[in-house]
Amino acid sequence: MTHPAQIFIPATYMRGGTSKGVFFRLQDLPEAARKPGPARDALLLRVIGSPDPYGKQIDGMGGATSSTSKTVILSPSTREGHDVDYLFGQVSIDRPFVDWSGNCGNLSAAVGPFAIRSGLVDASRLPENGTAVVRIWQANIGKTIIAHVPMCNGAVQETGDFELDGVTFPAAEIRLEFMDPAADDGDGGGAMFPTGNVVDELDVPGIGRLKATLINAGIPTVFVEAAALGYLGTERQDDINGDARALALFEQIRAMGAVRMGLIGNIDEAAARQHTPKVAFVAPPSGYTASSGKAVAAGDIDLLVRALSMGKLHHAMMGTAAVAIASAAAIPGTLVNLAAGGGERDDIRFGHPSGTLRVGARAVRKEEGWTIASASMSRSARVLMEGWVYVPDDIGT
The missing domain is CATH 3.10.310.10 (Diaminopimelate Epimerase; Chain A, domain 1)
Structure with missing residues (x-):
């Protein structure tokens, strides 16, 4: 043999x-x-x-x-x-x-x-x-x-x-600049906001009408409010990843958002597209203890964000999702922007399970709507x- x-x-x-x-x-x-x-x-x-x-x-x-x-x-x-x-x-x-x-x-x-x-x-x-x-x-x-x-x-x-x-x-x-990170044709449904709205509603079984910001900037992302799901926005990995019902709910929200964004034809196709879109939940700033034991004070951040990747809560934050966060925060009326206090802003610091991250985005309002000229962050x-x-x-x- x-x-x-x-x-x-x-x-x-x-x-x-x-x-x-x-x-x-x-x-x-x-x-x-x-x-x-x-x-x-x-x-x-x-x-x-x-x-x-x-x-x-x-x-x-x-x-x-x-x-x-x-x-x-x-x-x-x-x-x-x-x-x-x-x-x-x-x-x-x-x-x-x-x-x-x-x-x-x-x-x-x-x-x-x-x-x-x-x-x-x-x-x-x-x-x-x-x-x-x-x-x-x-x-x-x-x-x-x-x-x-x-x-x-x-x-x-x-x-x-x-x-x-x-x-x-x-x-x-290492400083990164993501140039024109919003979708402009094709896969994302043709725009940064594929539905044309900064806030939509998804009809989620067991929850009902759920507000969502569906954005394609950096990576297609479905943002929802933590409070609408019974969360605080201070959760760590074990709080979500050890809860099979929570993971199933987030996957359902992700799939429904993907359909609404035009990324897939029906929710059954979501299983073959695990990487995108992402799903994240946001909340106003609040103090918490990061996974390292570091204390994060409410005054140190503009909002809280927790995001899931490949069906699990991420231990920190995906870089492309950070671009989506920066972009959504820069545009008045999105759930991300409202959680950060509203208004126009070109940078924010958000809290994630491992600590904090500062990101920036330069939003430009054109006749046809908002666009993002560039988004930036530092990594290593x-x-x-x-x-x-x-x-x-x-x-x-």
């Missing part, structure tokens, strides 16, 4: 923001996996260790959470004015599929450093010391991200004193390991 040998593929394991993922250069993938399709998906599933009925991803690089079951593929950009094309794949833990429907804002922070280290950015554009500007084309959603990457002695600076709640150790600060990134990942040679080849 013969058994397949293993092949090895150059790869880098990186933390970006509060997420981790396996990064590849497109040119390093097996030929069959260099284009979208079943071979690429099969390869990435095997690399991460999915599908895993045990939910642990023991036989792969995944960490058995939505924050650590991620892959990134980079290539020299085919878009004028950009350095790299960035493709993100969210790998399901227990199902055999890779969701390509959205971006990962946290791993976006690692794209610039990886691109520089991998020779994908023109060396003449890189300062010996100072800040390198990496122009990224986010291929999943067709948007531009500008990464400001610190450089020291001709190399990416990774260590520093920038602290990010949800990450244990400090590192160098670090190489954890680089070398090769091994998979059986009958996978994705």
Whole structure:
């Protein structure tokens, strides 16, 4: 009896923001996996260790959470004015599929450093010391991200004193600008607010009419009020993730929001689109204790936000959801804006389970309605390991 040998593929394991993922250069993938399709998906599933009925991803690089079951593929950009094309794949833990429907804002922070280290950015554009500007084309959603990457002695600076709640150790600060992050055609229903409203109502069985802000900026997101669901907005992971009924309710809200946003045709299709939309609940500021034990005072924040990713409450906040929060907060009348006290604002600090995060967005009111010129936030990134990942040679080849 013969058994397949293993092949090895150059790869880098990186933390970006509060997420981790396996990064590849497109040119390093097996030929069959260099284009979208079943071979690429099969390869990435095997690399991460999915599908895993045990939910642990023991036989792969995944960490058995939505924050650590991620892959990134980079290539020299085919878009004028950009350095790299960035493709993100969210790998399901227990199902055999890779969701390509959205971006990962946290791993976006690692794209610039990886691109520089991998020779994908023109060396003449890189300062010996100072800040390198990496122009990224986010291929999943067709948007531009500008990464400001610190450089020291001709190399990416990774260590520093920038602290990010949800990450244990400090590192160098990487500032990200998400340019024109709102949907303008296609997948998001044609607009930042696909229904044309800043607040809609969803008819949720067992709850009744539930107010929701449905926004597509950064990533499609369904925002609801914590109080309408019996929550305070100060909940931590165990409060939600240990409650099967709560998770089922949030999935139902997410699915109904996805239908209303035009992302899927009916709620049965939501199971095959786990990455988007996100669902989050908001509340006015209140003091609480973060998961690290850090005290967060009501006066330190503008509002509370808790968000779910891949069916679980996130331990901190997804980067793309932070863009959605910033965008919604900047526009009067949304549930996010009202929870923050209302009015026009260009930045906010919100509380999440691991602490706080400041985000900004520049809203512009045009004749046809509101749009977001750019959204910004600071994250950090670090190489954890680089070398090769091994998979059986009958996978994705």
